[in-house]
Amino acid sequence: MGLPAYRIFTMNIPPKQLPMDRPPLDEPGFERDLARLAKALGHPARVRIVRFLLARDACMCGDIVEHLPLAQSTVSQHLKALKDSGLVQGTIAGPRVCYCVDRKVLERFRDLVGRLQPCLEADPDCRGLLDQQEEP
Amino acid sequence: MGLPAYRIFTMNIPPKQLPMDRPPLDEPGFERDLARLAKALGHPARVRIVRFLLARDACMCGDIVEHLPLAQSTVSQHLKALKDSGLVQGTIAGPRVCYCVDRKVLERFRDLVGRLQPCLEADPDCRGLLDQQEEP
DNA sequence: GGATCCTATCGTAGTTCTACGATGAGTGCA
């Protein structure tokens, strides 16, 4: 019964519905949120769109289409992916839609990435540990 | 001849081979690198693997398999994706392979995300700009 | 009301992702 075990990693299902056959890590939403935001930025076109929006603070869909070598429908699809992730907001302004980056979400993404590396300066890398295993 | 226009965003082709029919942004590799690293972290299982590796500094594949509800082959596939992105390094240590996170790459990822938001504190959000377009 | 502009959505085709089991390659030990 229930979902297969690998569904533990499905991003679209709330954590409480997931059959956690192993104890979750400290923050159950951490991995899902980070993965969701990272996935949204996991395409060069979407990175460019976000940069474009940040540079202009806000602009409409047509502006983005003009500056990308992609069809209008494809750009709209990328914008939908960005909106679904929360990174981008779209506000209807008359016949057009004004898009802008939700800087709080972007900051949260930055924060999540930062929390990934808790002790960057502590051990420079794992070389020493590897040498211990290889040489004796 | 040549590649279709949307191939401008293909991540696996060096920039010089790309038919840039529009001028590139300031840093040609920026978007590709950020997208590549973000894509690597765009799956909850890979985020967990990276966290797991960071918590232990380094460990072998079997340890990861034990702590994930995934088959060994699937974990190996995720590790390959992480290795291809550069985030993770694998070192052969006898019959096993010792994996660790390349903290320099992780830091570069964090830097790329940080450079995405050049002036976070400047304009809090784009609401003002939206109001300008909506109301007058 | 009708024309126009902007954007979202539909339908579709090809590619990529993601999961699994099975198998193979490599190392170390008896």
Add this chain to the structure above:
DNA sequence: TGCACTCATCGTAGAACTACGATAGGATCC
């Protein structure tokens, strides 16, 4: 040499991604 262990790779099936053109919906303008 043979066995055990570890991990990568192969083959495959289903889902998701990504591109496009075509079309529909909503707002504005004449």
